[in-house]
Amino acid sequence: MLSHLRIIPLLPLLGAAYLILFGRHHSRRVVHHIACMAVGAALVASADAFFFALPALVKEGGLTDVVGTWFASGDLRVDLALRMDALSGLMCLVVTCVGTLIHIYSTGYMAHDEDYVRFFAYLNLFCGAMLLLVLGDSLPVMFIGWEGVGLCSYLLIGFWYGETANASAGKKAFITNRVGDLGFLIGMLLIFRAAGTLDIPVLVDTARAGSPTLTATLWWGQPVAFWAALFLFLGATGKSAQIPLYVWLPDAMAGPTPVSALIHAATMVTAGVYMVARLGALYLLAPAALAIVAGVGGLTALVAAVIAFGQNDFKKVLAYSTVSQLGFMFVGVGTGNFAGGIFHLFTHAFFKAGLFLCAGSVMHAMAGSGDITRMGGLAGKLPWTTWVFRVCWLAICGVPVFSGFFSKDAIVAGAFATPVFGPHLGWVGPAVGAALLAAALGTAFYMSRLYYLVFTGESRADPRAHLHESPVEMVGPLVVLGLGALLAGIVGLPAAVGRSHGDLIGHWLAPAVGPILEVGSGLEWRVMAASTVIALAGIGLAWRFFGGGAREPARRFVAALPRLTAAVRGKFFVDEIYERLLVRPLRVLSRAIFLVVDRILIDRLLVGGWAALVDTIGRLLRLVQVGDVQRYLAVFAIGLAALVYVMARPAAPSQVKIRIEGRSAVVELGDREAAAGKLHYGFDFDGDGREDRVGAVARANWLYARPGHYQLRVRITDPQWNTSRTIVRTIDIR
């Protein structure tokens, strides 16, 4: 039994640290053994915790492991604490399981890459960060993982940074995510200001109790919970590639394919869904925020599915497919059907990772090219890959029995049945449900198009190409993922099929995310029937258009609607619109600021100004440096004489006392040498320049004739050296 959850994220992090520091001294064999073993050990550790320690504690909130206090300031105290409850335990298992498979796959896929060590170090680092995100017990700890996976995503998208396009894709992903992360941060701060805590369990309890701290109105008549949920969801749209921040994910396919499978399909991009499910209680307090989540999810699912019709790159199709499927998940969590959303996340991890690894296997055979117009007829050449692809394809299309069928239906039926939106927003549920059915039709169509173009018909590849099945370390993980894609659905049979206890995952997650969403048996059957018909219709339509390569109907369709097809191929020109509306104005503004602030204010004035000042002073002082020793000596002699004169002056009196009584003033100078009578004093009381009292006594008095301001001057002379000092005071006679 494992009580120290910390070792789960620590193992991959240590693996990454070791590989970064010492990896280059080892052979490839040693490197991939270390990397795979680090993740594999994390898988064993999380499976141990999940299956043996967690079931007994799942009702009490699961296992916790407090490593220590991270920081404490005022009312804020954040522990570096990890928690494995029903939800995070499941996520943890998915991440380590898929992570291990993809590590093994990568040993084959990356076998000939020069930067073998760097790749595995980043991959391990990613797994560590992802596990920290999943297990983090408070929002800040989750945020470290959140940023960590973002960093790894950036590093791995730009892994082959030699090509500018890849490096730019990495930057695009990173910068787009920054926008979302700002939202996450603002949401976190709103929660802290309102609820005074950042611990997720405390926050969830506060939200479940309907605490007024979270339901108080904040801005525009909406409660704190709404705004916090909305800003956190902005973070989720960045990380999970939803409208409006989805644009980075298709470009992220520039990275190596195992990275696309692990980070940009199975794990990291689902972090937003996971976060919403984790904070489900907060979202339930704000139906409007849930409606936005569901609406964005539904719209993204539909739009991305349509864009996928026109893509001709294997991985780009899968990327838009991922965006679309993430939209499904957001509809799940956005309709309060958290278990349904997580269920789809779970099955999607298998079939989408499987699809990406198939893409990698195909591209491996095609010498790195992913252009599906140059493929075709690969079924006979790559038997294992083809079979796995078929399973995953049918799973994502939602053909009955395959895993995707159950999880997709759980979401769609939940959307029609959900009560969370209340009377005013009640139309949102059926609307997004209908959108999802349309998106499901699109999904079946574009995935079938992909299948037919790649695996059936005549080969359109270069006939000299050496097409071959991938090595066993790549095929093995493929088969495992294929089995997962086939069977993962049995953990979430709908109540209509599997009686009330068929929904294992729903019951399992209930302590963490709330009770299962009740869906009537009739609705469930109707949705299942409708989605089966839709899946088969999509596949059939794709067969008519693309069975065995692009056919006549497809060509006629493109010819009939040239503008529509151009818009779809151009991805609705979203990138171009962003370029016009955001990037260019920002660039112009940056350029203006650069010119005014940097070039003129800082460079010219602040930096150049000081330099010019010093330069000018230096030029002036240079005139003094004539190089003539005798002039230096003359200055030296004059200076010395001046110094002697100053030093030989009488010291300033330690104090000057002035007493005024009526119109008479008495001045007394406190002086040590005065008693010895060595000094001579001249007092000028009325400021007329004449000395009114003279003598060796440091004391004098005077009677003023009329009131007014007078300037008192005392001249102290040392007769021995003939030096003097003058003291000036003002006297006010009333």
Added chain:
Amino acid sequence: MPTYAYILVSLALFFVGTAGVLLRRNALIVLMSVEMQLAAGTLALLAFSRALGDQQGHVFAFFVMALAAAEAAVGLAIVVSVFRTRRTANLDDVNALKG
């Protein structure tokens, strides 16, 4: 003779030396003027020493004389070497350190 007479001579000697150092352009003359300044100092030391009945001033006078000899040796060496490289002993022409 009273002490102040010696001091006056010493002062006169010092100022003549200073004027020579500052105004003359021939390096050898300047060196001689420096010797005059040192002699003025020595004279003042001896005068005060005798006036105060203290032997320290006498001792210092010897030190100053030894120092003056050393200084003359070094100074002359510099002048000779400057003359060798620049073919002149005129200080106005020796201004390589001009800023």
